[in-house]
Amino acid sequence: MSTLTIAPNSAHPLTVSRLGYGTMRLTGPQVWGEPADRPQALEILKTAVESGVTFLDTADYYGDDVTNRLIVEALHPYPNNLVICTKVGATRKPDASWVPFNTPANLRTSIENNLRTLKQEQVQLVHLRLMGPGGVPLAEQLGAMFDLQKEGKIQHVGLSNVGPEELAAGLKMGEIATVENMYGYAQRTTLRDAHGETKGGEEVLALCEQHGIPLVPFFSLVHGLPKAGDKLATLAKQRGLSEAQLNIAWLLHKSPLLLPIPGTSSLAHLRENLAAADIKLSAEDMAYLG
Template structure:
């Protein structure tokens, strides 16, 4: 099981990071809105993450709003040379806490400028364009704006988030796609439809990602299992004396060398538990049992 993964490995500026990363979304208040309940602990988690070898941190200016970006800057600036901060654009939040598209070329430029300002950077190393599933703005216009800002030097690498296989195929025809960020866990591998739209699953794009050496970054990767699946994962967890959530993360790491999990938490103890996943070596028998 590889301990690192390389983003944009065929480009002039590849980024090699450790598997696991850290997703900051849970550092905000309830419903991904407002300040954290325990601000000192949130800052300590970020510092502990970097001290523990995490050098890939996922954020977005619409977490909070702008809460996670400000926490990252307060905790970690000036940034270590090997730290990759990945953000997302394409959405925004309304005062009622709803999530809505913000993806015209002008919107995307506004978001990039805001991320650069709040993170204190001159260039964002990796930006995911999140597709909302009901976009009125054509994909080529959205990606065209992203690639334009890449040529200007505001963005180093462009990725896609919340994409179907067909959308990823279309994106690859428009320009270099460095990474994909989709919902993916042991129990949730295909599209999840709900009242607010849909979230394409990681399994739907994994083969295409592997063919093009594109890291797949799962979000919501912590355990959401159905009863029968939970029985299987609990059995393996007992074997290693760890939690089912840890086995879920270990399964992702073993499922493909092109998967870069970014489990998030607002608890320092839970963060340390997640980091322990790297020491779990699942056997071929374990993986067959889980499958």
């Protein structure tokens, strides 16, 4: 499996597999509670790492705190080359709703919780997830993240759910190692956050490429967008692939800085997704997909 390097010019660059694994789907319904099949969830994590995946995406509000505990149970003590990326900026209520948790004190609490549950002394990469307009200013949130980095609790800081203006503002404050946004074949032009706000997806990718910042796409295959994936479905059928596999392959060919993290709660689907790393798309295929 090919690799890319996060923060290559920093004192502690992280070289990871081009295809990662997102743990969110290992939880119960609505990203809440324990997995329906715990043994399979643990086997998925083990199989991903044994197959060459060295980048795992998690958050302490997945579950609540379910995916972090699964990672520890399946993989601790961790392989030396494994990078565990987490997110902060949100939390969950008992009704499983998502709410901001992004004051400096909140962010410190989240980082401390991740360190405890993941059994780490330092979180290698943390995405600050923005939860929509209003509330705590970006400068205050990101400033708190950089403070935690100076304290040694965070190695690298990233941003999640940002538009080009927010990313540009973040870059003026300090080094942004990665960006995690909704992005995929069916939603390249825009993305919508939980509040319905539209942000430029392609513009963010262009800014990432300009600064050499990997973009980690989540929810990269969105179903139900009218005609958005017609060509994807056609080519997938011609090649004997699933649409999910072709979407992953498209991402890997679209830009060398894209780091897909397709998630699944099925071991069979995990193996299908991993196989997508070996799919070759020609220039004609990419031109056809557009």
